[in-house]
Amino acid sequence: MPRKAIALVGGFFLLYLSWQAFHWIPGNPSQVGDLFLILIDVAAVFACWRASRRCSAVSRLRWFWLLVALAIAGQLVGDTTVAAYDFVGVEVPFPSPADLFYLSTYPLMLAALLCVPVAPTSRTQRVRLGLDIATVLGAGAMVIWYFVLKQVVLEGGTSALAVGTSVAYPMGDIALVAGLGVVLLRWSPPTLRRPLSLITVGLAMFIVADVVYAYLSFHGGYSVGGPLDTLYIGALALFALAGASQRKAQPGTAETAVPTREQSEQRVGWLPFAALAVGSLVVITAVWGEDFISPVSIVLSAIGLASLIAIRQYVTQKEMLRLQRNLRQAQEELVVLASYDALTKTANRRVIGQILDKEVERASRYERDLSVLFLDIDHFKAINDSVGHASGDRVLAEFASVLKSGLRPNDTLGRWGGEEFLAILPETGGAEAGQAAERARAQVETHNFMLTDRNELTCSIGVASFSADAGDSAMLVELADRAMYEAKRSGRNRVVITPHRNGLEPASPMTKDQRHAVFSG
Numbered sequence: 001m002p003r004k005a006i007a008l009v010g011g012f013f014l015l016y017l018s019w020q021a022f023h024w025i026p027g028n029p030s031q032v033g034d035l036f037l038i039l040i041d042v043a044a045v046f047a048c049w050r051a052s053r054r055c056s057a058v059s060r061l062r063w064f065w066l067l068v069a070l071a072i073a074g075q076l077v078g079d080t081t082v083a084a085y086d087f088v089g090v091e092v093p094f095p096s097p098a099d100l101f102y103l104s105t106y107p108l109m110l111a112a113l114l115c116v117p118v119a120p121t122s123r124t125q126r127v128r129l130g131l132d133i134a135t136v137l138g139a140g141a142m143v144i145w146y147f148v149l150k151q152v153v154l155e156g157g158t159s160a161l162a163v164g165t166s167v168a169y170p171m172g173d174i175a176l177v178a179g180l181g182v183v184l185l186r187w188s189p190p191t192l193r194r195p196l197s198l199i200t201v202g203l204a205m206f207i208v209a210d211v212v213y214a215y216l217s218f219h220g221g222y223s224v225g226g227p228l229d230t231l232y233i234g235a236l237a238l239f240a241l242a243g244a245s246q247r248k249a250q251p252g253t254a255e256t257a258v259p260t261r262e263q264s265e266q267r268v269g270w271l272p273f274a275a276l277a278v279g280s281l282v283v284i285t286a287v288w289g290e291d292f293i294s295p296v297s298i299v300l301s302a303i304g305l306a307s308l309i310a311i312r313q314y315v316t317q318k319e320m321l322r323l324q325r326n327l328r329q330a331q332e333e334l335v336v337l338a339s340y341d342a343l344t345k346t347a348n349r350r351v352i353g354q355i356l357d358k359e360v361e362r363a364s365r366y367e368r369d370l371s372v373l374f375l376d377i378d379h380f381k382a383i384n385d386s387v388g389h390a391s392g393d394r395v396l397a398e399f400a401s402v403l404k405s406g407l408r409p410n411d412t413l414g415r416w417g418g419e420e421f422l423a424i425l426p427e428t429g430g431a432e433a434g435q436a437a438e439r440a441r442a443q444v445e446t447h448n449f450m451l452t453d454r455n456e457l458t459c460s461i462g463v464a465s466f467s468a469d470a471g472d473s474a475m476l477v478e479l480a481d482r483a484m485y486e487a488k489r490s491g492r493n494r495v496v497i498t499p500h501r502n503g504l505e506p507a508s509p510m511t512k513d514q515r516h517a518v519f520s521g
Contacts, residue, residue, distance in 0.1 A: 005047070005244035012040065013237050020227060033229050034083035040236040041076035045069050047243030051195070055249040060115050061192060065243065067112035068199065072239055074104035095165040103165075106172030109203070113179035116192065170214060173207045180204065191249050195242040202238030205231050341415040343393055344400035352414025352422050353473070359426055360473045363466050370466040371433030373423040373440065374480035375403065378458045378492040380419040387451055395449055395457065402447050406440050422477065430465040430497060437461040437495040445493060458493035460484050469498045 016036050019025050025032050052065035081098035085091070092098065180203055183196060209231035339351045347355065356372065363370040377383075377399060384392040396419060403421065404413050412424040423440075425433050441461055449457045462483025470476040479498045487496040 002244055005241060009043065009237050009240050009244075012043070013233065016233050017230065020230060028086065031083065031086050034079060034086055036233060037079045037229065037236070038076065038083060040233055040240065041072060041079055044072045044236045044240040044243065045076055047240045048072060049243075051243040051246035054246055057251050058249045061249050064112050064115040064192075065246065067108050067115060068239065068243075071105045071108035071112060072236065074101045074108065075236070078102040095161055099165050103168055103172060106175055110175050110179045113183050116183060116196065166214075169210060173210050176203055176207055180207075191247055195246045198238045198242035198245065202235040202242065205235040205238070209235065344397050344415050344421075346400050346404070346421070347412060347414035349414065349416055352412065352416070352424070355412050355414070356422075356424055356473045356477070359424055360466055360476065363426070369427055369429040369432075370476075371425045371428045371430060372464055372476055372480045373425065373433065373437050374416070374462040374464075374477065374484040375421040375423065375440070375459050376461075376484055376488070377419040378460055378488070383451065383457075391451070395451070398447075398449055399444065399457070399459070402443050403440055406436075406443050422480075428465075430463065430468065433463050433465060434495060434497045437463050437497075441493065441495055460487035460492050461495045462487060463495060463497040465498070 019032065019036070023029065048065050048069035052062050052069060055061035055065055078098040078101035081096065081101065082092055085096070085098075180200060183200060209228060212228055212231070339347060341348045346352075359370055362368065377395070380392065380395075383395060396415075399419075400413065400415070400421065403423065407413060407423060408425075410426055414422050414424075416422045425436060428436065441459060444457060444459045447457070451457070462480045462485070464470060464476050464480035464483060466476055469479050483496040483498050487494045490496065
């Protein structure tokens with residue numbers, strides 16, 4: 001916010017407060033008060049008009065500030081009209097031409113509040129927003145009825161026009177309460193957040209000033225230029241500061257973008273509960289000291305507010321249950337993403353290791369057979385080098401699909417890393433596992449992977465069984481891995497069962513150079 005604007009507006013307000021305290025400016029207090037009002041009106045109109053110019057590139061913001069400037073201009077013309085009556089020494093009649101301009105403030109300001117950009121909302125959000133606004137409006141109407149409208153009904157008026165004008169002011173305040181509810185309960189763009197906060201506080205002061213003015217007028221306690229005008233001066237000063245604090249807005253930026261539904265859902269709905277508290281205070285006050293409002297009306301008002309809150313809580317609870325379902329679904333999706341390889345749609349290394357541990361424990365406990373296949377695509381590096389990594393990824397995914405099609409429902413396939421896969425075959429001995437491995441090798445060999453410069457793909461497979469070959473899962477994988485590398489050393493595209501099974505000597509661990517030679521050979 002520009003410091004110069006703060007200094008000017010703050011200095012003006014302090015000047016006015018000093019005059020209210022000491023009346024050091026000579027002359028008729030009502031005329032001096034009119035002069036202060038006119039000056040701050042002019043400042044507020046000018047500041048809001050300048051804000052509309054700074055937001056000329058963003059239509060909704062430009063219209064917002066233009067309507068605010070026009071609404072305050074209504075106050076300016078009304079205050080000038082009243083000042084003219086005071087200057088010539090004529091008592092201001094009621095209603096007067098000034099009332100026409102004063103009343104124009106309410107629809108213009110409400111239209112301005114409705115121009116604030118809003119987020120796309122779901123059906124539940126719209127229902128909840130409607131209930132919140134109804135609650136705020138109901139509490140505001142109760143306050144205004146209690147302090148203002150009932151006095152109009154009791155006192156009556158000399159003419160229908162006078163009664164209508166008396167009713168129009170509090171009805172305008174009720175409309176502004178609804179507008180404030182819309183603003184406070186909905187999201188506003190960052191570039192408007194600080195100015196809108198100042199306008200919101202200013203409007204709250206303006207509405208309070210209206211209610212107090214009407215109450216004092218009916219009880220003969222209002223005087224022009226009196227302390228109550230401090231609220232009006234303060235509200236207009238905040239409007240001026242709001243206009244001065246508006247930064248230049250450009251279309252298409254994050255600062256002026258219409259909010260998303262997610263941002264809108266982050267609003268905290270404290271306002272309806274504050275409104276319920278205010279409405280409850282009015283009901284309590286009416287119960288203690290009023291004969292004008294019937295007990296039935298008091299009870300119905302209390303039931304009405306409580307019902308709105310109860311319905312809102314029901315709608316909110318349904319929304320929370322929906323969000324909980326969505327959260328559970330998201331958590332399940334996260335578990336899937338964390339458990340499976342996204343490319344091949346098979347279990348990842350962590351999960352396949354966990355499954356193998358459980359199968360080993362089960363096979364040990366119930367003395368059941370268990371075998372694993374360790375599979376590796378032959379010459380996969382050459383595939384990536386010749387047709388590219390994108391085609392290599394496609395081959396990996398298709399390779400996994402071919403393998404899964406040949407496995408049983410209770411078998412598990414996982415990607416161990418790179419082009420290596422591990423298949424777990426419960427209830428399967430070494431001989432049967434060797435047959436399954438040979439079927440898998442043949443399926444891969446006969447499948448057309450649609451490579452550009454080569455139409456055949458082969459794999460090498462190592463087989464190991466529990467517990468004849470290994471007594472734990474780590475050793476089981478290690479033996480199957482060694483058998484797979486033996487298959488590669490033996491010419492690739494073949495199955496090798498762990499040497500202990502087929503009578504061969506156990507293969508010694510391969511060095512790093514030997515592994516590199518196998519892959520690149």
